[in-house]
Every structure is written in C-alpha cells, then in structure tokens.
Amino acid sequence: MVKCLTVVNQIGVGVVEAKQAKCVERRRATTMNTMVSMRDRSKNRKPLQKGRSLSIEAIQTVQALKRASKNSHSSLQQAFTANFRRLLKSDMIAVLRELLRQNQCLLALQVFEDMKEEERYCPKLSLYAEMVAALGSNGMLEQVHELIVELKAETTVSPDIQGFNALMESLMSLNLTGLAVECYYLMKSVSCDPDKLSFKILIDGLTSNGEIELSEAIEKDARGYYGWDEINEMDHRIRAVFCTRTRLLNQPLYNVYMVI
Numbered sequence: 314m315v316k317c318l319t320v321v322n323q324i325g326v327g328v329v330e331a332k333q334a335k336c337v338e339r340r341r342a343t344t345m346n347t348m349v350s351m352r353d354r355s356k357n358r359k360p361l362q363k364g365r366s367l368s369i370e371a372i373q374t375v376q377a378l379k380r381a382s383k384n385s386h387s388s389l390q391q392a393f394t395a396n397f398r399r400l401l402k403s404d405m406i407a408v409l410r411e412l413l414r415q416n417q418c419l420l421a422l423q424v425f426e427d428m429k430e431e432e433r434y435c436p437k438l439s440l441y442a443e444m445v446a447a448l449g450s451n452g453m454l455e456q457v458h459e460l461i462v463e464l465k466a467e468t469t470v471s472p473d474i475q476g477f478n479a480l481m482e483s484l485m486s487l488n489l490t491g492l493a494v495e496c497y498y499l500m501k502s503v504s505c506d507p508d509k510l511s512f513k514i515l516i517d518g519l520t521s522n523g524e525i526e527l528s529e530a531i532e533k534d535a536r537g538y539y540g541w542d543e544i545n546e547m548d549h550r551i552r553a554v555f556c557t558r559t560r561l562l563n564q565p566l567y568n569v570y571m572v573i
Contacts, residue, residue, distance in 0.1 A: 367411060371404040375411050382420050393427055402431075406440065413447040421447070422456065436467045438476025442483045449487040457484075461492045465499055472505030478514060485518035493518060494527065509539065 381392035484493040519528035
C-alpha cells in the first residue's frame with residue numbers, strides 16, 4: 314500500500330514538473346515572438362533626412378512665425394521677440410533654412426534681417442548661396458540683387474572659398490553673371506584666393522552667356538594664379554560650342570537644315 318502511494322506521488326510530481334516545463338517554454342516562445350515583432354517594427358521606420366533635424370523649439374518658432382505673418386505686423390514682431398530671439402544660433406539658422414525650404418521667402422528675409430541684428434554676427438556665405446537659390450527659384454531677382462549689395466557692404470566677410478564658390482554657382486544658375494563677377498572681386502578683396510573651381514564656374518557661365526570678353530579677362534586671371542593650361546583648353550572647347558551654336562542661329566533656315 315505504501316509503495317503504491319509512493320508511486321502515485323512520484324507520478325503526480327512528474328505531471329506537475331511537466332506542466333511547469335510547458336509554462337516555461339510558452340513564456341520563452343512569447344518573449345521571442347515579442348522580440349521579433351519589435352525588430353520588425355524598427356525595420357519599418359523611415360531614416361531621418363539629412364539636414365532636416367529640427368529641434369522642438371525651432372519647429373515651434375517656424376509655426377509661430379507663419380501664423381503671425383498672416384496677421385498684423387505687431388503680432389509678427391511679438392513672435393520674433395517671444396520665439397525667435399530666444400533661440401540658439403544653430404536653431405536660428407535651422408529656422409531660416411526651413412522657411413526657405415517651404416518657399417516662405419519673404420518671411421525668411423525678415424528672419425535673416427533679424428539675425429543680422431545679433432551681436433557677433435558674421436556673414437555665412439553658404440546661407441547667402443541658399444537664399445539666392447530660393448529667392449531666384451521664386452522669381453525674386455530684385456531681392457537677390459539687394460542681398461548681394463548688402464553682402465558687399467559687410468565688413469566681416471570671411472575668406473570662405475567653398476562659400477564663395479557656392480554663391481557664384483547659385484548666381485550663375487540664375488544667369489546673373491554680373492553679380493557672380495562682383496562676388497569674384499569681393500572674394501579677392503577679402504584675401505580669399507579663387508581656386509580652379511572658382512574659375513571654372515565663372516568661365517563656364519560667362520561663355521555660355523556669350524560674354525566672351527569678360528570670360529577672357531577671368532581666364533587671364535586664372536593663368537596668373539595657376540599658369541593653368543587646362544583652363545585655356547576648357548575655355549576654347551566651350552567657346553567653340555557656343556560659336557557653332559551662334560553661327561547656326563544666324564544662318565538662313567535652309568542652311569541650318571543643311572548643316573544639321
């Protein structure tokens with residue numbers, strides 16, 4: 314009788330242990346499924362876009378300025394005082410770039426003017442290049458001209474060759490060759506020596522626009538800086554294409570068909 318009870322007890326213990334083991338396995342399976350599902354969700358997240366990481370303060374300021382600009386001038390000034398002027402410099406620049414991205418050009422100009430009132434303000438040429446591109450794409454060429462005039466009047470322009478190249482390229486893309494050349498001479502006046510890319514931007518733009526004499530003057534400067542024959546060869550290739558195009562356009566229509 315005692316042996317039977319012992320056997321029954323052992324069987325009962327075995328059943329309990331088996332049930333406990335099954336519970337442990339279920340918990341492990343549930344945990345693994347949860348981990349897998351969490352990994353799957355993370356794979357679906359979109360990556361952050363480069364240059365678009367705005368702080369909460371910057372986002373709130375953009376929204377506040379846009380709302381205030383639809384109301385009175387006083388409400389806009391209040392938004393500048395309450396929101397924009399309390400930002401860090403990096404957030405101010407982020408707000409300006411975001412407004413340019415949204416084609417809020419008039420508001421961006423007001424933001425830029427407000428930034429210039431800050432102490433220790435120093436012109437950032439890459440920002441000028443971005444503003445020129447945004448204003449030009451929205452047909453605000455008069456404002457582009459005013460922007461370059463203001464830049465030339467600045468006394469703290471840094472010799473930033475990459476910034477100057479970006480600015481000249483933005484101006485050339487808008488066919489504003491005169492302003493691009495003015496920036497070239499401004500670059501030289503602040504002891505920023507043009508590099509080969511600077512000359513390529515200028516020579517390409519001037520030659521494509523048919524301003525051969527001015528292009529030759531810039532080419533002469535390039536040879537003075539570098540003694541660079543490649544610029545001369547590149548310029549002759551561009552000029553040959555331009556002259557061929559001009560000659561075709563000036564010929565009678567039947568002659569053009571014959572050449573083609």
